Amino acid sequence: MERHLDLQLEQLRNNLLRMGAVVEQMIARANVALVERDEAAIAEVIERDHEVDQMEIEVDEACHSILARMQPTAVDLRFLVAVMKITADLERMGDSAVNIAQAAQQLNQEPPLKPYIDLPRMSAMVQDMVRESLDALVHRDTALAVKVCKDDDNIDGLYKQLFRELLSYMIEDPRTTTRALHLLLVARNLERVADHATNIAEDVIYYVDGRDVRHSLAKSKVETGA
């Protein structure tokens, strides 16, 4: 029985990691869609969203089934609860990647407002956070999870800086307003993905240590403007 449970948990972990890899790739491709004005990347991100939705249902059902049939305890129970919360965060990250791809689609209909420098940097940082939050889960690495929580502050800083810059574009030249709003949407969705990675990192800390760090680690959910 114990052995059987271990196998099931191992399989669950692999499926969750596969889901995470798809989501991470969607965020990377959404960035390509934006920066390289790549229509194929836009279509790919939108298409893969269904895959992530399906993976969420499968992983959740596996969790329910293990809970119901094997009645795991202690650390295994905390792991299952963490996984069920994490799938919801990953699924919403996938939605954010789709929102970015759709914004890119709109932006590609006009000349670029400005060279994209901060957004690709922000996207790369966010992708790291997603990967590291799942690495922290797999290796039960709470130090890495704490790092992810702290990185979120840098993302919030970048977002605020971008917000101010785009606001000044809009005020100086209203012809830029629509494009600036779409770029703001991209930045906000990246910032939201970072929040979800932070949620995952907090779930990892609870799973490993059994201590709840939500609302105690510096987790600023400040939003500036739209």
Add this chain to the structure above:
Amino acid sequence: MERHLDLQLEQLRNNLLRMGAVVEQMIARANVALVERDEAAIAEVIERDHEVDQMEIEVDEACHSILARMQPTAVDLRFLVAVMKITADLERMGDSAVNIAQAAQQLNQEPPLKPYIDLPRMSAMVQDMVRESLDALVHRDTALAVKVCKDDDNIDGLYKQLFRELLSYMIEDPRTTTRALHLLLVARNLERVADHATNIAEDVIYYVDGRDVRHSLAKSKVETGA
């Protein structure tokens, strides 16, 4: 044992409802903060966020404890899993109410851009959705849960309409841009609360029927602009 479990679940349900009532009230007070330019309401919403954070931790810990000690099965197990997902949604609704109150704080420093008609209407609809999603849980009422999912489409429609209106303000007169962006932030946060209510409704359907309706009911997460 069975009887003991029932008592624990009853207490859990009451605590969850109390948390829901606080969140619903925060959304209502955030609307007062905006429409009546009420500084006390702003402070109240920001203050109550801690209460919601604390309630989330308490309810989650109660769920863990019941899972670990009583090993509930079938419908009771699905209920506990639903509750753990619902607390996360309620907590994020509380964050959205805070974002709205903070936007109201910014908006109160300048004369109103326009009379607020659509936003209070949207806020009232969203508050109904929050209450109905929790009523659906308590009464195991899947028909009510399906209604909540459908109402979300109306909210998305209202959001898109407001977005277009605010965009035209910004383009016609850049002096309105900052205020329009803050109003857009309010609308977007209401739209996000509606999404969370929809998540709860979907969890209720899974809890009652054991069927997963995520990604199958018409649940559009379309975002227009920022």
